[in-house]
Amino acid sequence: MKRVELLAPAGDLDRLKLALIYGADAVYIGGKEMSLRSHASNFTLEDIDEAVKFAHNLNKKVYVTCNMIMHNEDKKQALEYLRALKKCQVDGIITSSLDLINLNNKFVGNEMHISTQLSTLNEEAIKYYQQFKITRVVLGRECSIKEIKEITAHTPVEIEVFIHGGMCSSYSGKCMLSNVMTLRDANRGGCAHSCRWKYFLYNDQRKINKKNEYFAMSSKDLCAIRYIPALIKAGVASLKIEGRMKSYNYLASIISAYRKCIDDYYAKKKLNFKYYYELMSYGENRLTGHGFLNGEVTPNEQLFVLNDEFKNAGDFIGIVRGYDDKNGLADIEIKNKIVQGEEYLKISPGQKPKKFKLLALYFEKKAVGSYTIAKNIVQIKTHERFKPYDIIHARKLKIN
């Protein structure tokens, strides 16, 4: 039986490398053209070429999202772009446009996947798309486990489902709140997340909300770690993590958790959900729920609190950029304040997080007591050995 694919997002080439190193089997990225994350630092064709080479060297895959709903002005470069992606040898293109698929099938021949933007919820829809020679369908996030199982049983097409991250509160692709309220086109990468704003409910002119009470339509993020065995048993081909805008730290922690869970499942080990949750907790998560996986959502899956800030945003101290074996100094790209003498956690691909004491801290070869300026590189001395893409975290170790 083919192993399920763990599919992670990447906003740029560096995060793509991190995602693959931390255990993703494949990554999906947005190009400069036709992608739905206009403000993610999307990939140039040169980046995509390098990304594919990097991934293929590790025997892993790269998919490119071209999932915007095209208007006339977006169409002009489409064929040229499809050809360029073919030349880069990408492993698939995720799209919501049958026009783009036709164009590809007629002139280019990339593998095409149906995006979740088309809200595919049943096997009949997949039969319809099969006439367009698609090889994979990303199901709508409204499917339950039972429905996913039924769908996979009735289709030869690969099925991809979301397992973690942000969820549209609407059917994907059917929300124009951002368009109407801000002119920013949600279906062309401009979503202003208007569903997360404060609303009041009225019956005619009478406000139904009480004081300091808001009507909420927004959803909690999805976390399907407990459903991984069921999803694998259901015959799903790919498990997808949402979030091409997410940080290194988030990707490292979430990918590590799902990687470990999937590997434990195939190794027939007892699944240690406490450990997986702990791994995930190092990432900057919002409140999570299980979405529609159990069937219809309850108030527990809705986000009724406002200002749902990312948790732990200040705990991501830095990312390792290099390590000098001779003098035991690690180069750290700083994200948040680091202090000499403090204890930190090292998060490393495939390893348990490990605490260490920061013995010395240097900036531009001078010893300093602490350092704060993000994106600058400092050197740290510890008793630990490091590798590039290891994450330094401020949380206290809870895992034994």
Next chain:
Amino acid sequence: MNIKVKNNSKKDFQTISLLGSKSITIRALFCAFLADSTSKISNFSHSEDVDATIKALKVLGGNIIKRNDSLFVYKRKILDKSSFKINVCSSATLLRFIIPLFLIIYPKRELIITMNDDLCNRPLDGYEQMFKENNVVFNKCGNTLNICGEIKQNKITLDGAKSSQFISGFLLSLPQRTSDTIMCIKSEINSYGYVNMTLKIMEYFSVKANLAYVKGRQKYQGKNLIVEGDFSNASLFFALALNKKETKFKNISLNSLQPDSAILRILQDAGAKMQFEDDTLTIYQSALRGFSLNLNNCIDLSLMLFSLAVNCREKSIFQGIERLKYKESDRLKEILKIFDLLNVKYTYHLDELIIYPSKIELDPFINSPKDHRLIHALIYLASLCDKEIELTNAQYIYKSDLKILANLRHIIDITINKPQVLISIKSLEDLHLKADGYVMGYKKYTLFAPNYFTFSEIKKATKLKKIFLLLNALIHQSKLLDFKKEVDKLCTLNVSFIIQDVGALNYLKSKISPDRIIFNPYTLVCQQDELAAYQLNSKITIGISSEITLQDTYKTLKAGDSFALVFGYAPMYQSYRKLLTLYQNHVHREYDKTNLFLREDTRNDFYHITENKYGTVIYRPYILSYLENMSLMLNAKYIYLDSNFINVKKFQKIVKLVQDILHNKITEDKVLIILANLNLKIENGFKYQDSIYKEKAL
């Protein structure tokens, strides 16, 4: 779009206001764009070329607003961008004007010009020498042109034998240079009249230039301009008027700047009886002798004059027609093709065309060429026949002016294939309203509709009218079997279906004929090729998005059998989540879930919100209306009026209004007044302004 043309002897004493000149509108827009103060351009040409010009000038920092029947052009912004992208669509004038303008106002920046296929092969060689002399980078690849550089030299050399638009383009822009420019025009200028028109319009906007010398550092001043009637289009009306007892024309200038105003003299010389009095031109029924003309300076009149020559008493001789080959199509080849089809006698040799009076016989169906002037010629020729002639694919006529067909109806019978009008009903009583089809929600699998009817009610309705069932819920796998059972039952009724789910589409396709299926994915079909893709293997009707520009709507509707909302509250959010119930359970408070609205904390708008067992829908705050743009919606197979949330009596008036528009009982410009009197909250959505994204969204 197909149009049917028939002469109508009753339309003998008509008065026609001519539509504004496209050439003047575009030149005036360029002058107003460069002006330091506000301009108002009235009676402007409603053409695709003018729309493309407005868009292009906006990209370059222009601030242009359409209000009522005028264009207001405010002082432009100077943009700090390294690269600009514009689409000139099919406008050769815009393409040739925008290049020198850009090189002068944005030196050393990059301009990426895209264009439609039909413009790709039109020559740009008039600029090539200038580009070489100034080291301007100029790359053309398919439909895309890249230009970057600046005009450094103080002497510009242009070939007058090429299109006069190259010269006009420079004349408009050179006064903005910081230094003076010596113009050197080699050989005689073709269509000199258009260059003269450019100079006169510049002068109107307070800038002086001549063909030898253009002073730099001049300032255009904002002006009010009422654009005179377009003589190129008017030539068709004049030709038709020659077979009418008496026709009066308004909005016409005897001292016109337009070279094509020569038509009046040409017709008079050929024997046309006409009189100009009190700003009104009257043309009387006349039989023409024939023409002997060199058309080099009024090339756009050629096709109409050739067509008129068919109906003259004597043979006509035309010279100076070589340039017809380089227009929107090879017009010479195309008109001779039409003449061959109609058995018109002619000879063509060495730039001389001789046309002999001929008795023509047209087939009842003619496939129109993709060229508006050729369609003008066909309309005139069709008017000479006794029977009704149908011109298929006649939508290219809108290149002349989007209002031309409405104007033509004053003088001949023009019938446009009309879309079927579908209305959603709240009760069976609404079946008495005049429509081609009635849209009914159903108790099952309808996510949103004005009402939800039972099987027996629907069955009853099918005995009376043509019914369209609105099954717009998305179908979840766990409900698929039940949905199929329900559909099998409904298929026994004589109904058509409007569906949103692709799985539902796949199943219905296997059950019923495609002409009973309308697949409306609401937001997903935003351009013509997407619509065509859904129709790849089946001729179902496709619903297009309401969230696109009017131009895109028009283009998409004509790509195949299509369905469009033309009046109603469009949904702006659809979710499987039952938001009202979830909120009720969260606050532990019961409330009535009918007649509810949402309001965002910082906004004043109220949004209708509805919920049923298939999910929640939130609607746009105001009614989207295309009633004042109906001429652009006529390519749709179905137009849809949604009664949801609209007062019954007001909706009845809207239905009547649509019927009046479609039957030409009311003109589009009166529609807005009627809507205002009904006191309905109307919005334009993205009709005139596209949604923003990419770097603009940040």
